[in-house]
Amino acid sequence: MGELSGMVAVVTGASRGIGASVAERLAQAGAAVAVTARTAHEGDHPFEGSVATVVDQINENGGRAIPIPADLSVQDDRQRIVDTATAELGPIDILVNNAAITYFEPVSEFTERHYRLMFEVQVRAPFELAQLVLPGMRERKRGWIVNISSGAARHPVGPPYAGRIGGGGTVYGMCKAALERFTTGLASEVYEDGVAVNVVSPSGLVVTPGVKHHRLDEFTPPERQEPVEVMAEAVYALATGDPATLTGKVTYAKEILAELGR
Secondary structure (H helix, E strand, O other), X not given: OOOOOOOEEEEEOOOOHHHHHHHHHHHHOOOEEEEEXXXXXXXXXXXXXXXXXXXXXXXXXXXXXXXXXXXOXXXXXXXXHHHHXXXXXXXXXXXXXXXXXXOOOOHHHOXXXXXXXXHHHHHHHHHHHHHHHHHHHHHHOOEEEEEEOOHHHOOOOOOOOOOOOOOOOHHHHHHHHHHHHHHHHHHHHHHHHOEEEEXXXXXXXXXXXXXXXXXXXXXXXXXXXXXXXXXXXXXXXXOOOOOOOOOOOEEEHHHHHHHOOO
């Protein structure tokens, strides 16, 4: 029996990295977790990790989780995630929008396909998933939506401008900035309904498989890297906070944990 016992959580992008760690942390606290991502089984993606692996890990540790393989760029899949989680686990209390697809390309070379795909997964999907879960949350007068952002949402400082590590991060930053503004706006809209909406970013670089793929860790000293468990704990803190006081936050993992004394 944990603090989230009896609650249902949906975590997107949960086949590996931050999403997997968040799903495991919420399950450890007693939530029944719908684990969703594109990678259904090991070997379906070049990176290690899958929905099946995360679900097996949670269930083997005494938690409860179900797999929902889905592509968040597809509108029908977004609806199916909510329908399946609700049918198999119950009404959704917690939504964690973590999924991302990223192309690091300069604006002059950015293709329309990549642009549309990034906005579908990182902006439109969180927006639509929130729309789908909000009616139930409002009816029950409780709910927590946690969006995962990045320091890339910050405006570049200049002029003069130093070269951006990794290069081509403008569209990624646009997506995350849009997600942050959506978070604060939605928080104000649903405050009277007892629903908390927050956004949290890593305080440092979390070395996920995607980060390694883009070689971002090679340009980040160890002292600026952050264990994935810190992000998982920050999400857990936001998903258990009082919606009357802990909502509308645009924060960073270590910052919010320090603020809450955790």
